[in-house]
Amino acid sequence: MADSTTKRVTSADVARLAGVSRATVSYVLNDTPRQTISAGTRDRVREAAARLGYSPSAAARTLRTGRSDVVLCLLPDWPIGPEVGSNLGHLSAALARHGLTLVVHPGNREDRPMAELWKAITPAAVIAYTGFSDAETAAMRSAGVTLVLALPRRDRGRELAVPQELVGRRQAEHLAQAGHTTLGYAYPDDPRVRFFAEPRLAGVRAACAARRLPTPVGLTVPLDPSAASDAVRRWQATGVTGICAYNDEVALAVLAGARKAGVVVPSDLAVIGVDDIVPARLADPPLTTVTTDQAVVGAHLAATVVAAMQGRAAPTLPAADIVRVVPRESA
Incomplete structure (x- = not known):
């Protein structure tokens, strides 16, 4: 049984083990530019962090940078089969290449109100396969959250092309x-x-x-x-x-x-x-x-999210090129 009294490892613990200041730990683990820190010190800090199992606080990082790196994907009550799983895996990898972290929430509005989810996570963007009211959309926009709608309609928000x-x-x-x-x-x-x-x-x-x-x-x-x-x-x-x-x-x-x-x-x-x-x-x-080709779809979804966050037009999905027949003996 887990010990509920176990204290979270902090940057102070890493600094103490590495023999450096907390500022140096922050500079190294966040790859802060224009810092003259020797390679040996950097290695020592990373080794100490790995040894202690330290990971920077996402909330603290958001406060420091002014932007979350989380993209929240809200799935409806779908069965998570191989194709959906493959899509999410490729999407996660593609977002990671943009420095973003994918968090997936399967379920429906009856499980937990959508507003509670995005407010609890404070993501940079939300990918939704279900509609939001105008009030919910306005609330997210006011909070600086980009909404990307993956819906078969073109009357609101940004749409992800699902062919x-x-x-x-x-x-x-x-x-x-x-x-x-x-x-x-x-x-x-x-x-x-x-x-x-x-x-x-x-x-x-x-x-x-x-x-x-x-x-x-x-x-x-x-x-x-x-x-x-x-x-x-x-x-x-x-x-x-x-x-x-x-x-x-x-x-x-x-x-x-x-x-x-x-x-x-x-x-x-x-x-x-x-x-x-x-x-x-x-x-x-x-x-x-x-x-x-779910690798192409995942990269497209990630590029669409990044474009929406930056206020740019969404890229075009080459749907005709990625949907193909695999002929075998049944037809």
């Missing part, structure tokens, strides 16, 4: 180019992912409309072989020969449902997913999917 419609179009285009003229869409049964599912379905519909194909037959597919097999039979009854699944997990459920229904993939039914998770490559047959 989910393009993902759906890529799926439908791949199936159409393979000769499939009647498509289905496997919709997830988790309402928390509608933020992604709706624009992907819209992209599939747009691609079908552009080619004068019938409107895709959308069915909800749980991650259950029996329920998925029912969906497969319904699709076959309406002449569907190609399925665009919300993501790879739902696509794997469709594959399982097809096996249970005695439907052969891809000769009887082609299936394409999204995300390129590892199980997709191990499926039988291996799953054709759409992948997005």
